[in-house]
Amino acid sequence: MELEQIGKYLEEHDCYTILTHKSPDGDTLGAGFALCEYLRRMGKKANVLNGEGFPDRYSFMYMGCEPQEFEEQCVIAVDIADTNLLGSGLARYAGEGMIDLCIDHHISNKYYAKESYVDGRASAACLILYELFKLMGRPINSHIAMCLYTGIATDTGCFKYENTIPEAHIAASELIKYDFGFSVVNRKMFDIKSKGRIQAENFATDNMEFFCGDKCAVIVLTTEMMDSCGIEPAEFEGMASIPLSVEGVEIGITIRQRHEQVYKLSVRTTETLDASAFCRQFGGGGHIRAAGCEIRGTLDEVREKVMEAVGRLGL
Amino acid sequence: MELEQIGKYLEEHDCYTILTHKSPDGDTLGAGFALCEYLRRMGKKANVLNGEGFPDRYSFMYMGCEPQEFEEQCVIAVDIADTNLLGSGLARYAGEGMIDLCIDHHISNKYYAKESYVDGRASAACLILYELFKLMGRPINSHIAMCLYTGIATDTGCFKYENTIPEAHIAASELIKYDFGFSVVNRKMFDIKSKGRIQAENFATDNMEFFCGDKCAVIVLTTEMMDSCGIEPAEFEGMASIPLSVEGVEIGITIRQRHEQVYKLSVRTTETLDASAFCRQFGGGGHIRAAGCEIRGTLDEVREKVMEAVGRLGL
Numbered sequence: 001m002e003l004e005q006i007g008k009y010l011e012e013h014d015c016y017t018i019l020t021h022k023s024p025d026g027d028t029l030g031a032g033f034a035l036c037e038y039l040r041r042m043g044k045k046a047n048v049l050n051g052e053g054f055p056d057r058y059s060f061m062y063m064g065c066e067p068q069e070f071e072e073q074c075v076i077a078v079d080i081a082d083t084n085l086l087g088s089g090l091a092r093y094a095g096e097g098m099i100d101l102c103i104d105h106h107i108s109n110k111y112y113a114k115e116s117y118v119d120g121r122a123s124a125a126c127l128i129l130y131e132l133f134k135l136m137g138r139p140i141n142s143h144i145a146m147c148l149y150t151g152i153a154t155d156t157g158c159f160k161y162e163n164t165i166p167e168a169h170i171a172a173s174e175l176i177k178y179d180f181g182f183s184v185v186n187r188k189m190f191d192i193k194s195k196g197r198i199q200a201e202n203f204a205t206d207n208m209e210f211f212c213g214d215k216c217a218v219i220v221l222t223t224e225m226m227d228s229c230g231i232e233p234a235e236f237e238g239m240a241s242i243p244l245s246v247e248g249v250e251i252g253i254t255i256r257q258r259h260e261q262v263y264k265l266s267v268r269t270t271e272t273l274d275a276s277a278f279c280r281q282f283g284g285g286g287h288i289r290a291a292g293c294e295i296r297g298t299l300d301e302v303r304e305k306v307m308e309a310v311g312r313l314g315l
Numbered sequence: 316m317e318l319e320q321i322g323k324y325l326e327e328h329d330c331y332t333i334l335t336h337k338s339p340d341g342d343t344l345g346a347g348f349a350l351c352e353y354l355r356r357m358g359k360k361a362n363v364l365n366g367e368g369f370p371d372r373y374s375f376m377y378m379g380c381e382p383q384e385f386e387e388q389c390v391i392a393v394d395i396a397d398t399n400l401l402g403s404g405l406a407r408y409a410g411e412g413m414i415d416l417c418i419d420h421h422i423s424n425k426y427y428a429k430e431s432y433v434d435g436r437a438s439a440a441c442l443i444l445y446e447l448f449k450l451m452g453r454p455i456n457s458h459i460a461m462c463l464y465t466g467i468a469t470d471t472g473c474f475k476y477e478n479t480i481p482e483a484h485i486a487a488s489e490l491i492k493y494d495f496g497f498s499v500v501n502r503k504m505f506d507i508k509s510k511g512r513i514q515a516e517n518f519a520t521d522n523m524e525f526f527c528g529d530k531c532a533v534i535v536l537t538t539e540m541m542d543s544c545g546i547e548p549a550e551f552e553g554m555a556s557i558p559l560s561v562e563g564v565e566i567g568i569t570i571r572q573r574h575e576q577v578y579k580l581s582v583r584t585t586e587t588l589d590a591s592a593f594c595r596q597f598g599g600g601g602h603i604r605a606a607g608c609e610i611r612g613t614l615d616e617v618r619e620k621v622m623e624a625v626g627r628l629g630l
Binding site: 166168170195244 | 472473474475476477479481482483484485487488489491492497498499501502505506507508509510513516517520521556559560561562585586
């Protein structure tokens with residue numbers, strides 16, 4: 001589907017359920033709530049769903065967006081590359097033909113929806129929505145601007161990463177005019193840390209391990225350690241960038257325990273390596289510089305599998 | 316002087332010395348080297364000077380920009396609000412009438428130069444130069460783009476801070492097209508830390524002190540501590556943002572020892588407080604959310620003065 005057709009589709013239908021991915025981030029939620037509000041302002045009914053609920057730190061997006069009652073007619077997935085990212089809470093939508101439309105920017109998108117608009121060049125799903133709304137021509141408001149900005153900013157590391165295309169800056173230049181306090185959003189998304197988070201970071205960096213002549217850095221976050229810092233799981237998301245922040249490191253790996261024998265890997269790479277390819281070996285995926293996957297086993301088994309894969313990189 | 320007149324001035328003169336401020340940052344050096352290269356491409360002679368030499372971490376700006384021999388005819392200060400920021404190495408330019416032209420974006424600018432162009436709304440001195448070069452109409456190259464981008468990015472915390480105006484994003488959208496590897500620059504400027512720096516950060520956060528019901532956080536970096544981490548003084552610049560990164564903190568203060576009884580204060584504030592006004596009490600200045608000053612005395616004396624001033628904020 002072309003962007004024009006998506007616009008037409010939205011005009012012609014009603015009663016939308018918008019799905020966001022598990023371990024929700026600023027882009028999936030920003031896209032979800034921006035689209036929801038845009039549709040409601042068109043006089044349509046719409047709700048945003050997440051299989052795990054919405055984390056506190058994104059409350060500025062969903063506050064005031066009360067659930068509506070209606071009989072669902074269309075299901076739209078935003079920023080979801082694969083149905084396995086719906087999570088158990090939304091598993092009922094994973095079956096074939098359940099999702100009508102997917103709007104996404106992951107090249108790894110599985111084209112599971114009846115109709116898909118995937119732009120792998122777009123810095124964020126929110127950038128696609130920004131273009132869509134401009135094309136559709138109805139005015140946005142400061143809340144929509146805030147949601148879109150948040151998605152673009154969070155997915156680009158505040159315009160820092162390689163995936164920041166010129167259009168992302170153009171969109172930002174327009175969106176920040178809506179006076180929603182972008183610097184407050186950024187402070188919340190990028191800067192502010194709880195004392196517990198700082199403690200956790202210090203613990204992680206003090207225990208960071210280096211391999212391959214310091215080109216690979218690994219941090220391990222066990223449930224026990226995370227519990228001792230008393231912080232929300234969502235707060236750990238940002239910690240995945242820590243190993244790559246060390247001078248000389250080309251691949252940074254964060255191994256975070258999710259359940260007893262389930263570990264979530266977050267992989268970040270410099271220009272020399274493909275994080276997405278690395279994670280595909282374990283059934284995961286993502287972007288070329290930032291990707292993830294889940295590995296089952298004891299910590300020692302997981303660590304061994306990871307280090308074998310690192311060894312194959314020939315660093 | 317209007318921007319048009321600055322352009323004319325640059326066309327009409329030759330043999331430029333460009334001055335940058337002490338404790339040089341990405342904006343003063345970006346502006347200096349961008350202007351230098353732009354002038355040289357116009358067939359003019361130009362050099363960039365800094366009273367303390369150029370830090371290694373900015374080598375991507377000055378590499379390949381060899382000093383030229385000429386008799387100095389014009390002196391231009393970039394990003395320098397006051398002659399006391401020239402430092403002892405450039406003290407010879409501090410006398411009246413020594414500086415012909417000043418291009419700056421600090422509202423605290425002292426108008427010490429014969430002619431000044433000060434735009435307090437501009438996110439960075441480099442943003443002013445971007446507009447100037449566009450007005451002058453000569454093409455820039457990827458090195459100039461890189462210098463300008465670096466200045467805008469570093470002074471806005473990579474487009475994160477309140478001082479990011481829409482024009483900063485517009486400039487960035489144009490500059491990143493020059494293919495200089497903006498993400499590599501950003502990684503260098505914002506992300507990469509030496510192991511020593513990480514150690515220093517952990518030390519600083521482990522010893523961070525909180526006052527006024529956790530609304531004020533203070534870190535102290537003594538020469539002894541910094542030496543023990545074995546890192547360059549320039550690497551400590553970024554650490555000034557750490558205290559404000561703690562949840563609930565409204566004023567973050569970093570006290571860094573420069574000499575035995577000389578301490579540099581870096582002050583960062585949220586929307587509720589004026590960092591520049593805080594530092595003016597000690598003869599310093601800067602921006603509303605980020606400012607600095609120097610205080611003499613023993614650490615205990617300095618700390619007492621600072622805490623008195625914090626007390627007056629009535630947090």
